[in-house]
Structures are given as C-alpha cells and as structure tokens.
Amino acid sequence: MDFSIVIPIYNSASYLEKNLARIFHVCSGFDYQVILVDDCSAEQDIARIRQLVAACRQLTLHEKTQKSNAAVSRNIGVRLAEAEIVFFLDSDDYFTTHYIMRRLQRHEDQSIDIIFGNYAEVYGDSVRDFAFNYKNGSAGEDFLFLEMGDIRSSTISIRKKRGRRFLFPEFLYKHQDWGFLVNATNQGANVAYDTGSGVFLDIGRGGRMTTKLNLEASEQFIEAFLRPSDRHISGFACKHLLVSLYSENQSAFIYYSSRIVRHTLSSKFKAIKRYGDFMARLGLFPLGGRLLRTARNGFRR
Structure with missing residues (x-):
C-alpha cells in the first residue's frame, strides 16, 4: 500500500462527502486507504457516513465509543494505518495529486520521521498562501514562538517505524498540532519541511477549532x-x-x-x-x- 490518510470526523457528513470525492480524484492510480475516525457523531450523521464507507473499498470507519478529541482520533488512525506513510487531513481540508507525489518522494528518505509544510487558507473564493522556513533540527517551540512559524495538522505526513511513535498530545483540546511538533522535536524526531504547495484549509466553515x-x-x-x-x-x-x-x-x-x-x-x-x-x-x-x-x-x- 502506498499510503494511508487519517481523517478525524465529528458531525461531518454535510461536507465530508464533497471532500472525499476530491480525495478519490487526486489519489486515483495510488494504492491507498482513508481511515475515518468518528468522535461520537449524532446518529443521523454517522448513518450517512456508514453509507459512504459501505460504497467505497478505500474507506475504513472507526467509531469511538467515548467522545474525546481530534488528537485521540488521529492517534487511533495511526495505529490502524496499514501503510508506512501516513497523511493527516481534517474533514474539511483537501490536497492535490502533486502534493501527494512530492511527499512520497521525500519519504523515500527513510531517515525522515515527519514532514510538514506550507498551506493555503480558503475563504469562499479567496485563497491566501502561507509559507514558512523551518530549519532541520530546530526545536519546535523556537520555530513556532520565536520565529513565528506555524504547523497545521493537514500538512503533516509521517513514516511509521517500529519502536518510534510520534503522536498527538491527547490531553490538549486545542493547539494539538503545535504540541505535536514540540513533542516530536524534543524526542529527537528527524523533521523535514516541505516548501511546496498543495494543501488547502477551508476556514470559511464555522466551528473550526482553530477559530475559537x-x-x-x-x-x-x-x-x-x-x-x-x-x-x-x-x-x-x-x-x-x-x-x-x-x-x-x-x-x-x-x-x-x-x-x-x-x-x-x-x-x-x-x-x-x-x-x-x-x-x-x-x-x-x-x-x-x-x-x-x-x-x-x-x-x-
């Protein structure tokens, strides 16, 4: 299998179907799986998700029995992932084929544990690009809070390795991507930065955790x-x-x-x-x- 994509979901059916169609399009030709980890959505919502999963062999659904947060969902997704290369994506974000191909090429270097990178925010018809300059070996807290860089979960991809697990901090209900980077660099992860484009974050939807x-x-x-x-x-x-x-x-x-x-x-x-x-x-x-x-x-x- 070429890669796995982990998507935390919660009452996401209204917009997830559109984004899954985007994923199927950009991943055409790859051997991949999409792991949806549900955080106790309403029954009507999860019933629609079950229908989507039943209709597509690439989709896997894990339904949590106790509500927690997206960090727990992402970590469950990593454990369930069949591929060594794991992409993270929020349910209302999307990426391009070019981005996937570029990342897979970077991950051919098996010494790299984690890659994150640039992104674009989409608000209606407006698109705003964000680019930073993370230097390999930099401490996560220096990059984020002294150099004023940023990391978003939907730009992260990792290589699963035996004996090494870089996970999202489950005790945090906000700033989980920042905590992920600080934790990873403190633990000696080899973190690389992707200066290319291809990840789009939809910030127009109300209720996004980053806006609260x-x-x-x-x-x-x-x-x-x-x-x-x-x-x-x-x-x-x-x-x-x-x-x-x-x-x-x-x-x-x-x-x-x-x-x-x-x-x-x-x-x-x-x-x-x-x-x-x-x-x-x-x-x-x-x-x-x-x-x-x-x-x-x-x-x-």
Missing part, C-alpha cells in the same frame, strides 16, 4: 510545553492578539497581552497591542474588532 479562543486551553499548553520560558510564552501570546481583536473578545486580549514580554515584540505586534490597548481604554474594543474584521474581509475580496 480558549484561555484554559492556552494555560494548559503553556504549562505543559513553554514554562519557564517567558520569550516562548510571549510569542505564543502574540499569535492570539489578532484573533482576540477579530472576535471582539476583550478579556482574551487582556489575558494574552498580559503574557507578552514587551522588549521581544516586533513592530507588527507592537502596533496590534497598542491598537487593542487604545480601543479598550476608550471603551470601544468591540468596535475596534469590527473595524479590523471589515478591513480583513475587504482584502479577501
């Missing part, structure tokens, strides 16, 4: 991965300033702003922090968020 702020989850991540490094915590907090503004969440902005070490701020984050602090002092924080959101949506058109 969760201060408890942030504290949990900081406690587990970043203490006692103020510089890493500061970088982590900076990544949430704009989201706090866009969502008009003043309490979240105040929290993340309080974790920032001022002398480490770039000019970009200094401007964001000053803007948010100024609007909060005027009692106009929600208006400030709406103005930024309007400007962002204008650029997307």
